[in-house]
Amino acid sequence: MSPTGTTTSIQTDTVDSTTDAGGDAGQLFLASDEQYVQTFGAAKATQQGLTYEAVADSDSVADSTAADDTDKAVAAADSDTSEGDTAADDDAASSHWSVVKFVAHDKDGRYIPTRQGNRSFGWVHFSGPHNIHSEKVIKAAVNEHPERGSTKTRKVYGAVLYDTLGIILAKVKVIAQYHWETSDHKYKLADTDDKIGVITAFCQGVNKCPDALNRV
Secondary structure: OOOOOOOEEEEOOOOOOOOOOOOOOOEEEEEEHHHHHHHHOHHHHHHOOOOOOEOOHHHHOOOHHHHHHHHHHHHHHOHHHHHHHHHHHHHHHOOOOOOEEEEEEOOOOOEEEEEOOOOOOOHHHHHOOOOOOOHHHHHHHHOOOOEOOOOOOEEEEEEEEEEOOOOEEEEEEEEEEOOOEOOOOOOEOOOOOOOOEEEEEEEOOOOOOOHHHHHO
């Protein structure tokens, strides 16, 4: 089945060894979790270990269990980068953390920026440690309705890297703060109508995303 929508692809002979997927990947594609399910069906997604469930704002506040699970996943993914977070407090006074590198909009039209950030959140926080260097990865993930685990001020999005057979090689999660200040109140924007945006992004189950993810 041919990928549809805004899915992007590359031609590659092998997948980076940091992914645990085996076999010849051939041509690789990048799409949101929602797009993958629409393309291959829920049964195929479940077979590949992918679950996608959109959550409306009216349901998100009550979805505390899923939110707690997402927080645990974020904490585990960011464990290798937390040692520099104390020093990141000094970055709060910097005028650079709020600079917007690029912008995405989800399927509900929400404005989700990715800011320069620092060691605590944003591009600086996740791009190096989690090996996500392409804005296409973030934009692909945000190109869906918020997933289960989202709240009114924190949105969860996902994307997958997969081959022509629909075999998933990497599962990306993107967490965005849909509010003018971070949840710990340390970082605030001057405009209360503005949004902090992407807090972190990572590949589930691995410390670093495969290099192939950045080449799609």
